[in-house]
Amino acid sequence: MALFLMILRKMVKNRWLELSLLVGLIISVALASSMPIYTHAILQRMLIKDLEVMQTETQQFPGEVANHGYFVGMGKGKDGDKLLAETDAFMAEQSRRFGLPILLSSIRRSTKTFPLTPSDPSRVDPKVDRSGEIAAMTDLESHIRLVDGVMPAAKPVDGVYEAMVFPELLTKLKIVLGNEMTIVSKDLNRSIRIKPVAVIDRADYADLYWLNSTTDLNSRLFIPFDLFEQDFTKHGNFVDMFSYWTYLLDYHQLKLEGKETYMTTYSAIVSYFNANLESFTTSNPTITTMQTYTDKEKRLRILLWSLNVPVSLLLAFYLFMVANLITERQKTEIAVLRSRGASRTQILMGYVLEGVLLGGIALLIGPFLGLQLTKILGASNGFLSFVQRASMDVKLNSEAYQYGLIAIAASVCMTLVPAIIATRATIVGHKQTLARKNKLSFAHKIFLDVLLLAVSIYALQSFHRRMGDLVALGLDAMDMKVDPLLFVVPALFIFAMGLFLLRIYPWVIQLIYTIGRKWWPPYLYSTLLQVGRSATQYQFIMLFIMMTLATGLFSASAARTMNANIQEKIDYKNGADIVLQTAWDSDAPPPKSGPPIAAAGTKSFVGEQSAPKRIQYVEPPFMPFTQLTGVESAARVFQKKDAYITVGDDAKKATLMGIDSDDFGRTAWFRDGLLDHHFYEYLNLLAGDSKAVLISRSIAEETGAKVGDVVRIGWDDVEGATAVIYGIIDYWPSWNPNPILTATTNAGSNASSAKSKVNAPKLIIGHLSYIQNSLAVEPYDVWLKLKPKMTSQALYEGLEQKHMSVSRLSDTRQMLVRAKNDPFQLAVNGVMTLGFLIAIGISFIGFLLYWLLSLHGRILQFGVLRAMGISYAQLIGMLTAEQLLTSGTAVLIGMVTGKTASRLFVPLFQLTFDSSSQVPPFQVSFDPRDQLHLYLIVIVMIGMGLLLLGTMLSRIKIHQAVKLGED
Incomplete structure (x- = not known):
């Protein structure tokens, strides 16, 4: 109890330092606990979104659990009717075990298809072969409407079963209501008479009840x-039949916690059917989606940990710095205790209890703060950009507290390091240390900076070699997943670079002192001596500020770069805001259901089969697209994938693109700097000659073609046309020039041996009008550029109002929205934004804390200087110079280090993308606003520091300062 009270008194005495330490611990716990919370929340959102997209794109209800079995007279050791009854009960039980609300359930029975013989042949066409099956569905009457006739009786009427049929059956069998049919089969122990008495239809075509029941309606008599159960499945009347169980579950209520239960239930159903039935099928669309989530969860966890490495290191450094400040103020007390017989264990136990106490408070507060941080992550729409997005399903779980506990343990261990070092010193050693503040730090003694720089540079070279192999071979970088070293190595480089620059910092101060030692005024002379002789004293705050700013710049550049490259990749791939194609009229014959069969006695002409008639197309009007509301410009873009170009005697397969140069230039998106000259200059070349074409560099390199050569272009089934090469290009809107890996390349081959085995894409750009006049008129795409404030929905409504039929459409803006909602992109934006804000926050706290404590410890010095005649203005000048020489230098080093790290390491982030589709090339982006934010924060931070320090200096009284020094 006495030890506990002593610890409390010590904490109260250093309350501001302890509060700062507590803030660091709370942020550490919040950051650690936010990772499992965010992973769960984003995967939960992604699961439901993926299922919703599946429903939209495939028109398949994700919550559908459909099972189909064929039951014969005897199952595997069981009578068919008993097995069917057991299966009904089993399916009813398993449907509840999925753990989701059941929106609808149905059972459908049907017999095999039997021949149908008219009971009265005189009333029907005897030449028609008729067949059908008897079927029944639970709750059918609630989902149909009566079109004609009367509903069937619940029992046979005079031995005749009355049935409901859909109109398709009457048409196929060529019968009318009331035509009685007889089923006679050796598989039945009796003949069955059945008569359709009602024509029915679906009451609601959107009713989920009919999901798996709309096929073969032309052969079922319900x-x-x-x-059906009484006369066909029970009482010894069992016949071979098919049975369908369909359950529609509310997939919006599906939780990740219930994933294992859901998959286990599905596996149990499959196992049951496999053990009891010879023939069965199961369908559960959700299972396929859920099976991929284990891998996605692992990748997302690795990504989050990797993204948080820089800010975690920064928090660790902050905790170490604050703990070191606390220990520095107590070193005399520790040395006295050691000299009076206290053991190191006893002293350290006090710090352990202090850490446990603060850690317990942080563990109570941190996870709730982490919950709020998760909401910030979910609302991120870009770096330092937030939107009103649908709230994520965030909640605290045991895993969040486990992560928080680990963070507390690591943080407390970090804060104990200064205490462990301090307990090794005696009172004599402590006084010697105070007199030798200019000695090298431990990190510099062991050359930690040089070692970490070497490791960072080696890792950088390794990444560049790997990236070169990916580009040369055309491999998919996504197979490599997320490499955590992409985030760890830059943090190590920033730390090592800061240490290295601090190694030469004392020499720079000495050089400045030497250059102007004859001219420096007294207060600058004193400042230079103070900084030069106590360089080690300032290293913590300088390294802290430098790492903060460098990490902030790197995070900003990495997030901006990844966002910009993803957006540019989508813009480039599509080429314009909207790319669509309408249906063209043509003389193409309707598709045939099977291979052509020559009639008996006729001849087959091989020449006619090998040279079919070329399809003639009618071009629809283009003007309506240019008149759509909100369309800024429109362009016709024709692309023929299997065209050819002949240069001399060398012919190459290539993609032929036909454009109207003026419209294309106004509509297409293209990044500056990708070509030797501006994009418009190449379009101007085309405009001067109708026969002008541009070719890709791959064609020029493989055929030796050059500007001015006459070539021949065309494709199969058309007569080629001559053209003149006017330019050679490396990139073009929507065209991917990256090599495609061929099947002949071995996985173990190196880049140099594989270059000859990759297929370089080829492109020809010409005039659309020349292609249509000289070659053929074939369907083309319409590219649209929208006005800045125009929405895609407004364009869709305009297309619908003008009754413009669209067969294919790509919306760049919607693709960008989906990309921003991708969980990995959300993680990058959210975590880096959060890391940037945390870095700035703790930098501000650490800066003010350090300088206030530093000033408090130098009150005697300032008092003596004031007594010697130094004016208040000169003291402020001393502090300003000291700030510029320390904090200002740290800011400068941080900016240089951050930009250097960004230039070196941010390009490596393309390893997380598919290199074969990363077009245009990866480009590092810097947003001036991010640097402006940092500059403003630094100015405010230093300004407030000077204001507080100046206020404290103005309140110092000389006699009190001297008296304090004597005490």
Whole structure:
């Protein structure tokens, strides 16, 4: 108890330092606990979104659990009717075990298809072969409407089963209501008479009840379900039949916590059917989606940990710095205790209890703060950009507290390091240390900076070699997943670079002192001596500020770069805001259901089969697209994938693109700097000659073609046309020039041996009008550029109002929205934004804390200087110079280091993308606003520091300072 009270008194005495330490611990716990919370929340959102997209794109309900089994007279050791009853009960039980609300359930029975013989042949066409099956569905009457006739009786009427049929059956069998049919088969122990008495249709075509029941409606005669069960499945009347169980679950209520239960239930159903039935099928669309989430969860966790490495190191450094400040103020007390017999264990136990106490408070507060941080992550739409997005399903779980506990343990261990070092010193050693503040730090003694720089440069070279192999071979970088070293190595480089520059910092101060030692005024002379002789004293705050700013710049550049490259990749791939194609009229014959069969006695002409008639197309009007509301410009873009170009005797397969140069230039998106000259200059070359073409560099390199050569272009089934090469290009809107890996390349081959085995894409750009007049008129795409404030939905409504039929459409803006909602992109933007804000926040706290404590410890010095005649203005000048020489230098080093790290390491982030589709090339981006934010924060930070220090100096009284020094 006495030890506990002593610790409390010590904490109260250093309350501002302890509070700063507590803030660091709380942020550490919040950051650690936010990772499992965010991972769960974003995967939960992604799961539901993926299922919703599946429903939209495939028109398949994700919550559908459909099972189909074929039951014969005897199952695997069981009678068919008993097995069917057991299966009904089993499916009803398993449907509840999925753990989701059941929106709808249905059972459908149907017999095999039997021949149908008219009971009265005189009333029907005897030449028609008729067949059908008797079927029944639970709750069918609630989902149909009566079109004609009367509903069937619940029991046979005079031995005849009355049935409901869809109109398709009457048409196929060529019968009318009331035509009685007889089923006679050796598989039945009796003949069955059945008569359609009602024509029915679906009451609601959007009703989920009909998901798996709309096929073969032209062959099913429906009778009441209870009647079917009584006369066909029970009481010894069992016949071979098919049974369908369909359950529609509310997939919006699906939780990740129930993933294992859901998959286990599905596996149990499959195992049951496999053990009891010879023939069965199961369908559960959700399973396929859920099976990929284990891998996605692992990748997302690795990404989050990797993204948080820089800010985690920064927090660790902050905690170490604050703990070191606390220990520095107590070193005399520790040395006295050691000299009076206290053991190191006893002293350290006090610090451990202090850490446990603060850690317990942080563990209570941190996870709730982490919950709020998760919401910030979910609202990020870019770096330092937030939107009103649908809130994520965030909640605290045991894993969040586990992560928080680990963070507390690591943080407390970090804060104990200064205490462990301090307990090794005696009172004599402590006084010697105070007199030798200019000695090298431990990190510099062991050359930690040089070692870490070497490791960073080696890792950088390794990344560049790997990236070169990916580009040369055309490999998919996504197979490599997320490499955590992409985030760890830059943090090590920043730390090592800061240490290295601090190694030469004393020499720079000495050089400045030497250059102007004859001219420096007294207060600058004193400042230079103070900084030069106590360089080690300032290293913590300088390294802290430098790492903060460098990490902030690197995070900003990495996030901006990844966002910009993803956006540019989508813009480039599509080429314009909207790319669509309409249906063209043509004389193409309707598609045939099977291979052509020559009639008997006819001849087959091989020449006619090998040279079919070329399809003639009618070009639809283009003007309506240019008149759509919100369309700034429109362009016709024709692309033929299997065209050819002949240069001399050398012919190459290539993609032929036909454009109207003026419209294309106004509509297409293209990044500056990708070509030797501006994009418009190449379009101007085309405009001067109708026969002018541009070719890709791959064609020029493989054929030796050059500007001015006459070539021949065309494709199969058309007569080629001559053209003149006017330019050679490396990139073009929507065209991917990256090599494609061929099947002949071995996985173990190196880049140099594989270059000859990759297929370099080829492109020809010409005039659309020349292609249509000289070659053929074939369907083309329409590219649209929208006005800045125009929405895609407004364009869709305009297309619908003008009844413009669209067969294919790509919306760049919607693709960008989906990309921003990708969980990995959300993680990058959210975590880096959060890391940037945390870095700035703790930098501000650490800066003010350090300088206030530093000033408090130098009150005697300032008092003596004031007594010697130094004016208040000169003291402020001393502090300003000291700030510029320390904090200002740290800011400068941080800016240089951050930009250097960004230039060196941010390009490596393209390893996380598919190198074969990363077009245009990866480019490091810097947003001036981010640097402006940092500059403003630094100015405010130093300004407030000077204001507080100046205020404290103005309140110092000389006699009190001297008296304090004597005490």
